[in-house]
Amino acid sequence: MKIRWLGHACFLLETEKFKIITDPFNKEVGYPVINVTADVVTISHDHWDHNAAQLVGGSPMIIDQEGSFTYQEIQIKGIGSYHDDVQGKKRGTNIMYKISTEGMTLLHLGDLGHLLSDQQVREIGEIDILFLPVGGNYTIDAREAYKITELLKPRIIIPMHFKTPAISFDIDPVEAFTGYFEKVIKKPFLQIDELSPDYSTQVIVLDYPVN
Secondary structure: OEEEEEEOOEEEEEOOOOEEEEOOOOHHHOOOOOOOEOOEEEOOOOOOOOOOHHHOEOOOEEEOOOEEEEEOOEEEEEEEEEOOOOOOOOOOEEEEEEEEEOOEEEEEOOOOOOOOOHHHHHHHOOOOEEEEEOOOOOOOOHHHHHHHHHHHOOOEEEEEOOEOOOOOOOOOEOHHHHOOOOOEEEEOOEEOOOOOOOOOOEEEEEOOOOO
């Protein structure tokens, strides 16, 4: 599997046969406009910086709700949550997506705005790769994100939704989160085909495209 960060909360996940896009954004976000085709698009919530499925080429299966879904050998589970810490009263609901394919399990938290409950942690179960927002203000902040990594214990942690020169959002830079870890790896993309049982937890910050 190859994982590329397209900016904000949008990732391109390429398996041997299929492509998945998470939370596509429109051009106002500031990152280069999405110009890819995909087989599946997941949308965590209906805000303009996460729901631009119309920009994704092809005729993808669009998933924007809770429940269990299947595309070929890809299993996707949408788990309900909130975009804030007052049960959606400020910003509405949010869907976390657990994606299982090629022997790995990934979890995209969308714009999660609160710490996970014990029930949510149980429903999520074991995961290999975690995509989590860390910038605060509109989502969980760095401290809360770190607490979630301790709860879920993923093998790979990929931060998202943080301040970069490309966007004007009032959110914190990634260093607020990565400062909790002794070692942080930076990569242009992540190519991973298998996770061995003794794979230790890694924090990986991916590069985003520039205009």
